[in-house]
Amino acid sequence: MSAFRRDLFAGQVAVITGGTSGIGASTARCLAEHGAKVYAVGLGAEDTTFPQELDVEVREVDVTNDEHLVSLFAELERLDILVPAAGISLGDRELEWECFNRVLSVQLQAVYRTLDLSHDLLSRNGGTVITLASMYTFFGGGRRIAYSAAKGAVAQLTKSLAEAWAPDGIRVNAVAPGWIDTPLLATIEDQAVRNRLLSRTPMARFGEPEEIGKVITFLASDAASFVTGTILPVDGGYLVTGI
Numbered sequence: 001m002s003a004f005r006r007d008l009f010a011g012q013v014a015v016i017t018g019g020t021s022g023i024g025a026s027t028a029r030c031l032a033e034h035g036a037k038v039y040a041v042g043l044g045a046e047d048t049t050f051p052q053e054l055d056v057e058v059r060e061v062d063v064t065n066d067e068h069l070v071s072l073f074a075e076l077e078r079l080d081i082l083v084p085a086a087g088i089s090l091g092d093r094e095l096e097w098e099c100f101n102r103v104l105s106v107q108l109q110a111v112y113r114t115l116d117l118s119h120d121l122l123s124r125n126g127g128t129v130i131t132l133a134s135m136y137t138f139f140g141g142g143r144r145i146a147y148s149a150a151k152g153a154v155a156q157l158t159k160s161l162a163e164a165w166a167p168d169g170i171r172v173n174a175v176a177p178g179w180i181d182t183p184l185l186a187t188i189e190d191q192a193v194r195n196r197l198l199s200r201t202p203m204a205r206f207g208e209p210e211e212i213g214k215v216i217t218f219l220a221s222d223a224a225s226f227v228t229g230t231i232l233p234v235d236g237g238y239l240v241t242g243i
């Protein structure tokens with residue numbers, strides 16, 4: 001059972017990048033279950049389905065392709081909720097310049113371009129943005145240097161735009177997921193590393209993508225009407241552990 005009314009977002013429109021998998025897809029589903037019309041955009045759209053009763057439109061959009069993004073937003077007549085959740089990580093290869101740039105182009109440049117293109121639409125109805133930070137916003141990542149650089153920057157971008165866009169009535173917040181069971185987490189194959197992550201998580205499990213979608217629902221709702229510029233950890237307590 002949901003903590004929120006099912007018609008919470010009735011009449012509202014949401015765009016979720018990375019809406020074709022993991023956290024983005026769960027968020028798309030959660031917002032649609034609460035009445036929003038949702039555009040779930042990303043790669044692999046042809047393999048992505050949502051329950052028929054939900055108002056979710058799936059689109060193939062490469063967030064690093066400016067034409068794709070421009071035509072997506074040009075078509076919208078209103079936008080209330082934006083969640084730029086598209087993401088990749090290339091692990092150790094991020095030390096290589098080309099891979100470093102590739103990760104930054106998805107995880108940082110495209111995040112800002114998505115926000116930039118949505119500003120005017122969001123300002124019409126007092127819209128809201130929820131970005132995806134990470135535990136790497138707070139910690140360094142020696143084996144994911146571009147990913148952690150991007151996630152540090154996304155947090156700063158979130159705080160900065162919260163200030164810059166408050167006069168336009170737009171709230172900008174971030175969730176900082178801990179270790180969430182998605183295809184991205186599956187890129188950590190080393191069982192010893194996975195065990196280490198679990199052993200320092202007080203709740204002793206990986207999170208479910210829905211557990212991020214639910215917090216995004218809260219941040220997008222009127223229950224968070226005075227919340228902007230915050231980076232909200234959703235991590236089973238990972239950040240509070242000292243060792």
Ligand SMILES: NC(=O)c1ccc[n+]([C@@H]2O[C@H](COP(=O)([O-])OP(=O)(O)OC[C@H]3O[C@@H](n4cnc5c(N)ncnc54)[C@H](O)[C@@H]3O)[C@@H](O)[C@H]2O)c1
Pocket residue numbers: 017018019020021022023024041042043044061062063064084085086087088106132133134135176177178179180181182183184185
């Ligand atoms: N899973 C975790 O533990 C975790 C933790 C912290 C933050 N995050 C962040 O959450 C977000 C979603 O991650 P996830 O775990 O759901 O990953 P995922 O691999 O399940 O999904 C990634 C999504 O991004 C999309 N994508 C990748 N490159 C794209 C591109 N060029 N254009 C359009 N879409 C593109 C994919 O199509 C997919 O929909 C990412 O920003 C990630 O950094 C994840």
